[in-house]
Amino acid sequence: MARILLAPNPTGTGHNMRMLSIAKRLIEKTPNIEVIVLLGSRQDVFTNLFENEGIKVIDLSPTGIIDYSKDSHLEKSMNWNTMISKYFVPTFFNGDKILKYLELIKDLSPDLLISDYNINASLAGIISGTHSVFVTERHNFTLVDVELDDLILGGFQVDKEEIGKAQQDLNSLFNWIISRTDLIITDKPLQEEFKSDIELMSNKKTHFVGSMYSDMKKEVELNFEKLLIDPTRPYIIGTMSSTTMLKENLQKNIDFYKEAFLELKPLFPELQLVIIGSSDIPRKENDIVEVPYIPNWRALLEHSKLLISHSGWITVTEVAYLDVPALFYLSSFMEYHELEAFKRLNLIGVPVFSGYNVKEFCRKVSDLLKQKREKFTEGYRILNPTQHGIDLASDMIEEEIKKVVEEKERK
Template sequence: MKKILLAPNPTGTGHNMRMLTIAKKLKTIDPKLEITVLLGSRQDVFTTLFQEADIKVVDLNPTGIIDFSQSSHLEKNLNWDSMISKYFVPTFFNGDKILHYLQLIDEQEADLLISDYNINASFAAVMAGIKTVFVTERHNFTLVDVKIEDLILGGFTVNQEEIRSAQKDLNRLFKWLVKSTDLIITDKLFLDSFESDKYLQSNLEKVHFTGSMYLEEQSKEKTLDFDYLKIDKTLPYIVATVSSTTMLAENKNKNFEFYEETFKVLKKAVPELQMVLIGASEKPQKAGGLIKLPYIPNWKELIQNSALLISHPGWITVTEVAYLNIPTIFYLSSFMEYHELEAYKRLEEVGTPVFSGYDIPEFCALIKKVLSQQVDFIAAYQKLTPTHNGLTEAAELIMKLIVNGGE
């Protein structure tokens, strides 16, 4: 029996969901696989989901639930100290965490570790000498893919010499990770205009683009209780969400305020319209057509019945809506949320509707254009997820590594 460890990056709900999806698919191929997830965030939501899928859960934070949407991760002054010493090292390249993962690999007697952009776990697996899979929507560390000018435009005060040095060193570190990993699976399409894509494309013997790794489970999905959620299904509604990981907490608050002010304007033109804000409340609340909900892990029915989704450009959400053909505007509140800037620009190049900033009339004009079906999503979505077999392809690549070491 093969023992597999899942190590989702604990900085966002999407990493947990993608690991859950892959684990479920692996279990359908070989039910005897012994799979354990090292869960480091949103244990309140995901512990039960993994356990229901017959996945053992090791809670990395048993003393409390970790939710990275509730705090800032960066300062407005970007230099080596704020970016590397205070952010990158504690979060992604942490010696204490690497040693802890080494201990867990030994305790669990793991044969294979599947990391979902969990850099600490990937380094530990390489050091432990076990087979390693790196699942990622990023083709390099985020800072490497961002231009200094865009950071300045976003409002950061940038020590350009130190940040350029950090970009150079992080790029070298990522290339080492690619070289040392047995299999790399990405759901993000390659574009010639992005420098980081070129290096991954030069390693196609181990790097594979699958498109969306979405799991269809119609027979098992629970029907949403729209009455409990306070949503009138007979009337049109827009679903709006913000990132579960924010660089500056104030941006999340401004994001929700911007949505609410936008809704007030739209409501005047379309009185029956509703807006559903995901992650804006711990329990359903409704006032004047504005509905605030907690995070909903299985939101397929919600977005399929919506007139429009407004979402941050988190790539796991991108691939899901492309797979399901959901009309979506990808919104980035500020270039200070630099961790999603590369995805934003990639989506803009592909041809999906994107918007950044706080210009309400301009945003309303774009929303009305999408609602009146003046935007064609199909061509862009076909580029983002060219087939509906991405999950099967990813699982088969992993199974090949499990069965014969990738030979």
Template sequence: MRIVFAPAPTGSGHNMRSLALARELRRQWPDAELTVLLGSLQTTFGPLFAAAGVEVVDIAGDHVDHATHSNLTRDLGWQTYIKGYVAPAFVNGERVLGYLSHYQDLAADLVVSDYNISASMAAAIAGVPHALVTERYDFTLLQIDDPTLEAGGFRVHHEDLRRGRNALHAVFDWIVSTAEIVLTDKPYVPELDAGTSVAAALDTGRAVFTGPMIREIPERGDGTGDSVRASLGLGPGPVMVGSVGGTSMFWENKQRVIESYIRAHRRLKQTHPDLQLVLLGREFVEAPDDVVVLTYLPDWMPLLQEADVLLSAPGWITVTEVAALRVPTVFVLSSLGEYHEVEASDRLGRLGFPSLVAPTADQLADAVRPLLDAGNREPTPAHLAIAPEGSGTARAAGLLARAARTARARRPARVEETVR
């Protein structure tokens, strides 16, 4: 069984979800031939995939990280948004050709695209069996309207975005319709998802809601918490973790949310003087001496298990890990300008999580305080809506393996197999 993973090169979550599925496939099928076409955060994820027994092909060359700079301007028209951002980041002709060349070399039974539009397009063009793993029910722009974009501070060219939405929907619908299977870790919400491509696929059975596709949840033994605290220089008091997103539309929004975490921590310490903040800032940031600053933590699950509360951007792989681990969480969207996470922020609020948009430090502290005071890790209805059975990785890996075997069975035998 030969499976090729092609995670989208925007954000770390796509890499992490592909890594989780690859690890589970390796566990269940030790002889599987697994390859990843890695296009971002190569120095972090290359060694992680290699350690999981996955052959790594760096398709970008230069190190790519979308979290450390702005990715958009305030002008949203065809030239600035479609040509300037969507085409190079998602619907990229050069990448389509690159993926096609790799597919021919690798002769995969199944390509697994994690919301990698170019990789999915290449598979559909070539007739290569492919699966789509996605937290999007349609292309991002389709699930946010022009008034919301304008409220986020964008200058919207309405006719350009109308045409862009039509074109992107056609591409996404084609990808879904040609996929062997579509896997999603995002629960259906009628008000947000009715009429989308993935919703239609769920109705026909082509798509499956699997729950979280995440790494193995570590066992908590005696002394595990003490070990985590010691490694970070933390004392015995409550721990608040603050995390920013893996992709920033505007760099200043990331800085603003980091500042709000630090100020909220200051306010909370007035009632919880031993509260400690661990800040995952994606790059070095200035912070008070009593704040632990980390640029990135590839395996943060032990820290999450020790955390009393998490503050996080609503990146969906983080959402699924939080839900499976039952971590008390306040989700923070730094600005409506971070348009790619507006739908997730809205969904989380509808499901029952505290979900704030551009909160003041006082508003953030007010949302955190009840979670600290409650002091428990019982799952809420919001956790259960996203992770009804905890991790869904084993089920998702099984569905991918079945799709790969089915595709392989209907393919004419390779020349070398015929000779044998």
């Protein structure tokens, strides 16, 4: 029996969801495998989801639920100390965490490690000599893929010399990891307009597969009444569940959605606004419904008139798979971790909007609400060319599993 160890990056719910989708398909297709997940965030939601699929959960934070979407991760002054010492090292390149992953790998003896943009786990896999797969929506570290002028435009005080050196060093580290990984799978199209894409294109181990989407079994039918949503009337969705670089942007985003909705309401009197991730319990006022994070939200998406979301890539790939009308919103260039994806979507031709101009935003939303649903699919075919991304990914991982098992048998 082959043992597979999943290590999703704990900084966002999307990493957990993508690992869950891949694991589900592997279990369906591959006999005699044991799957274990190292869960580091939103244990309250994902423990049951993984266990329902027959996956053993090891909670990396058993003393409390970790939710990275509630706090600030950066300071407005951007230099080596704030970006590398205080942010990158504790989060992505943490010696303590690398050693803990090494200890877990030694204890569990996995045949294959699947890291979902978990740099600490990937490094532990390489150091231990474990066969490794790297699943990613990022083609480098985020700081490498953002222009310094865009950071300044966003309002950061940037030490250009120190951040420039940091970008070079991070690029070297990322390429070192990739060169020592057995398989790289991405759900983000490789485009020559992005410098990190060019480097990945030259790596024959890199494969673009499109959306890695899979419905979860035992999915509970969505209870619209419990969520305080009237399914007989049109509604738009605004999401707040993405990791936020600066906490103040989270509340500004909520306030902006609400202000824009009140501007739209006279034009669309029956319209409701559903904000996901802004409240721990469902609540409703003036046709504005606030609900908690909903992991299995397909029914909610498919019945919506429009999704307004940050450009978190798991959300992007899911709406592309489901052909859901969407507008991807970037509140500020300070949310720099989404800037590359935002620019990529704009290049592809998917609707985007940035800033806090309520009137311009309402004009954009109004036009999209009147637009035919089929119009949105043009950009989605670039993002998701086959509708079989999860099968392509699982097939390649299955081949890696076979290689490891055959190698063990030869020994």
